[in-house]
Structures are given as C-alpha cells and as structure tokens.
Amino acid sequence: MAKYECDCEVIHEEALNKVKKQVLSDDEYLDLSDLFKMFADSTRVRILHALEKGELCVCDLANLLSMTKSAISHQLQSLRLMNLVKFRKEGQVVYYSLADDHVKIILDIGLEHIHED
Amino acid sequence: MAKYECDCEVIHEEALNKVKKQVLSDDEYLDLSDLFKMFADSTRVRILHALEKGELCVCDLANLLSMTKSAISHQLQSLRLMNLVKFRKEGQVVYYSLADDHVKIILDIGLEHIHED
DNA sequence: TATATAGTTGAACGATTGCTCAACTATTTT
DNA sequence: AAAATAGTTGAGCAATCGTTCAACTATATA
Numbered sequence: 001m002a003k004y005e006c007d008c009e010v011i012h013e014e015a016l017n018k019v020k021k022q023v024l025s026d027d028e029y030l031d032l033s034d035l036f037k038m039f040a041d042s043t044r045v046r047i048l049h050a051l052e053k054g055e056l057c058v059c060d061l062a063n064l065l066s067m068t069k070s071a072i073s074h075q076l077q078s079l080r081l082m083n084l085v086k087f088r089k090e091g092q093v094v095y096y097s098l099a100d101d102h103v104k105i106i107l108d109i110g111l112e113h114i115h116e117d
Numbered sequence: 118m119a120k121y122e123c124d125c126e127v128i129h130e131e132a133l134n135k136v137k138k139q140v141l142s143d144d145e146y147l148d149l150s151d152l153f154k155m156f157a158d159s160t161r162v163r164i165l166h167a168l169e170k171g172e173l174c175v176c177d178l179a180n181l182l183s184m185t186k187s188a189i190s191h192q193l194q195s196l197r198l199m200n201l202v203k204f205r206k207e208g209q210v211v212y213y214s215l216a217d218d219h220v221k222i223i224l225d226i227g228l229e230h231i232h233e234d
Numbered sequence: 235t236a237t238a239t240a241g242t243t244g245a246a247c248g249a250t251t252g253c254t255c256a257a258c259t260a261t262t263t264t
Numbered sequence: 265a266a267a268a269t270a271g272t273t274g275a276g277c278a279a280t281c282g283t284t285c286a287a288c289t290a291t292a293t294a
Contacts, residue, residue: 005183005185006176006179006180006182006183006184006185006186007179007185007186007187008175008176008179008180008186008239008240008241009176009180009239010176010177010180011174011176011177011210011240012173012174012177015171015172015173015177016173016177016180016181018170018171019167019170019171019173019177019181020181022170023163023166023167023181024166024228028228028231029159029162029163029166030159031231032156032159032162032224032227032228032231033156033157033158033159033161033162035227035230035231036153036156036157036162036223036227037157037251039149039150039153039156039157040150040153040154040156040157041150041251041252042146042147042149042150043252043253044150045146045149045150045153046140046146049140049141049146050136050140053135053136053139054132054135054136055132056129056132056133056136057128057129057270057271058125058270058271058272059123059125059126059127059128059269059270059271060127060128060129060132060133060136062123062124062125063123063125063126063127063133064133064136064137064140065123066122066123067123067253068122068123068124068253068254068255069123069124069125069270069271069272070124070253070254070255070256070271070272070273071252071253071254072271073270073271073272073273074252074253074272074273075252075253076271076272077272077273083230083233083234089260089271091260091261091262091270092260092261092262092269092270092271093128093261093270093271094270094271094272100230100233102226102227102229102230105226106153106223106226106227107149109219109222109223109226110149110152110153110219110223111141111145111149112219113152113200113217113219114145114148114149114152116200116217117200125269125270125271126269128270154281158281158282160282160283174240174241175240175241175242176239176240176241184283185283185284185285186240186241186242187241187242187243187283187284187285187286188282188283188284189241190240190241190242190243191242191243191282191283192282193241193242194242194243206241206290206291208240208290208291208292209239209240209241209290209291209292210240210241210291211240211241211242235294236293236294237292237293237294238291238292238293238294239290239291239292239293240289240290240291240292241288241289241290241291242287242288242289242290243286243287243288243289244285244286244287244288245284245285245286246283246284246285247282247283247284247285248281248282248283248284249280249281249282249283250279250280250281250282251278251279251280251281252277252278252279252280253276253277253278253279254275254276254277254278255274255275255276255277256273256274256275257272257273257274258271258272258273258274259270259271259272259273260269260270260271260272261268261269261270261271262267262268262269262270263266263267263268263269264265264266264267264268
C-alpha cells in the first residue's frame with residue numbers, strides 16, 4: 001500500500017494522529033477485504049445462506065441456484081480457501097456446510113442493514 | 118437469477134426442500150452482495166476502519182492512505198450510496214463519519230475470523 | 235475580483251472476476 | 265471392464281471494478 005502520493009495537506013492533524021495510532025497492518029486490511037470479497041457476489045451469498053440452513057451437496061446447490069456444477073464448484077473452492085465452508089466426502093458425493101458461525105452473524109447484520117432504510 | 122439450467126439431478130430432495138422454504142428474494146441477495154462489495158476492497162476497508170476511530174475530512178483520508186483526493190472521493194461516494202457513511206459540510210471541508218454501528222460490527226467479526234486460523 | 239484550496243465528477247484504461255466449456259479424476263453400478 | 269455420475273480444474277471471454285486524469289463546482293482569502 002501507500003503507493004501514491006496524496007495531493008493535499010493534512011487538515012486535522014490531531015484527529016489524524018489519533019486515528020493513525022489505531023491503524024491495522026497492510027496485511028490485515030488485505031485479509032479483511034479478501035474475506036469480504038466472498039460475500040460480495042450474490043451467487044456466493046446464496047450458497048452461504050443456503051448452507052446456513054443445512055448441509056448440501058454440489059448437485060443440491062446447483063439445482064437450488066439453477067447453475068452448473070462447475071460454476072458452483074468454483075465458488076465453493078473460493079469459499080473453502082477463505083475457511084468459510086468445510087466439506088466431507090461420502091462416496092462420490094461431497095457435502096458442504098458452514099465452517100463456523102461467523103458467516104451467519106455477518107449475513108444477519110448485513111440483512112439488518114439493508115432492511116433499515 | 119435462475120438464468121442457467123443445472124446439469125444434474127437433485128440428490129437430497131428433503132434437505133433441499135427444507136432449505137428452499139427459507140430462501141430470500143433475488144433482490145435481497147443482490148442488495149446483500151452489493152452491501153458487502155463495500156467491504157471487498159482494501160481501500161474502502163481502510164477508510165471505514167479509520168472513520169470508526171473518528172470523523173475525518175477527505176484530505177485527512179487522502180493523507181492517511183497516501184492516495185489522491187479524487188480516489189478517496191470516488192470511494193466515499195460509493196460508501197454513501199450504500200448508507201455506510203454520512204457527511205456534513207463546513208465551509209469547503211466535508212467531514213465524513215460512519216452512518217451507524219453495523220460497519221464496526223461487520224469489521225470486528227471479519228477480524229475475528231481472519232485471526233482465527 | 236482574482237487566486238487558492240476542498241471536494242466532486244465522468245471518461246478511460248488496466249486489472250480482476252464469474253461463468254462457460256472441455257477435459258479430467260474418483261466412485262459407483264451394470 | 266465399461267458406462268454413468270459427482271465433482272474438480274484450467275483456460276478463455278465478457279463484464280465489472282478501482283484508479284488516474286482532466287475538468288469542474290464551491291467556498292474562502294488576498
């Protein structure tokens with residue numbers, strides 16, 4: 001980060017210094033935004049919201065969202081990489097479920113926000 | 118939504134029917150993902166996290182993030198449209214702050230998640 | 235009134251992203 | 265052993281997104 005110069009002077013030095021003391025690391029901000037990227041697509045939000053209600057396999061999700069197994073599988077892989085879903089294999093069938101309850105909390109607060117105005 | 122056909126049969130009809138009863142509307146999923154898009158970019162996350170610590174003007178934010186006023190202003194406009202920040206004008210200076218505490222809650226749970234593994 | 239500064243805006247460009255398609259692995263069934 | 269099915273994977277393409285750039289408005293100051 002901090003790649004570019006700003007084009008103005010600091011106006012509120014005191015306020016800014018106070019904030020600067022509480023700033024997180026570059027990596028933390030990148031990890032945070034990478035995490036929220038998972039919630040930034042309606043297909044993934046549908047998948048996460050469905051899994052919140054119960055464990056499902058790839059075909060179930062493909063049917064629910066009227067999408068191909070491939071499309072669903074790609075998204076599930078991203079969600080897996082971000083530790084939002086876990087899976088277990090039984091024969092040919094792979095069952096996905098939520099990794100922890102952070103997903104539910106985040107979706108609930110999001111819903112609260114969009115229903116507010 | 119529901120643009121494409123799926124390419125497999127339903128495997129767990131009962132589980133799927135249970136989930137289907139709790140599915141939200143297309144618009145709700147779109148609104149949700151649009152909301153979380155705001156958290157899906159590290160610049161915007163930095164802005165939101167800074168504003169969580171106190172009210173700042175555009176130049177303060179530009180300095181803090183080492184970016185131009187223009188870049189910051191574009192992002193602030195997106196955040197405004199999603200009702201995540203509010204502003205007040207005093208002379209030439211525009212002060213931004215968080216619109217409500219949903220932002221703080223969402224960021225906190227996100228941080229909890231990324232610090233977990 | 236002229237100049238400077240804070241902030242906004244729209245177009246444009248490069249980078250990222252989501253889905254498709256085709257090919258593949260793994261497991262089950264005949 | 266062959267065929268069918270569940271799922272994964274990589275390349276490619278169209279669409280979306282973030283920043284830059286230049287032009288602009290609005291307020292303050294000399």
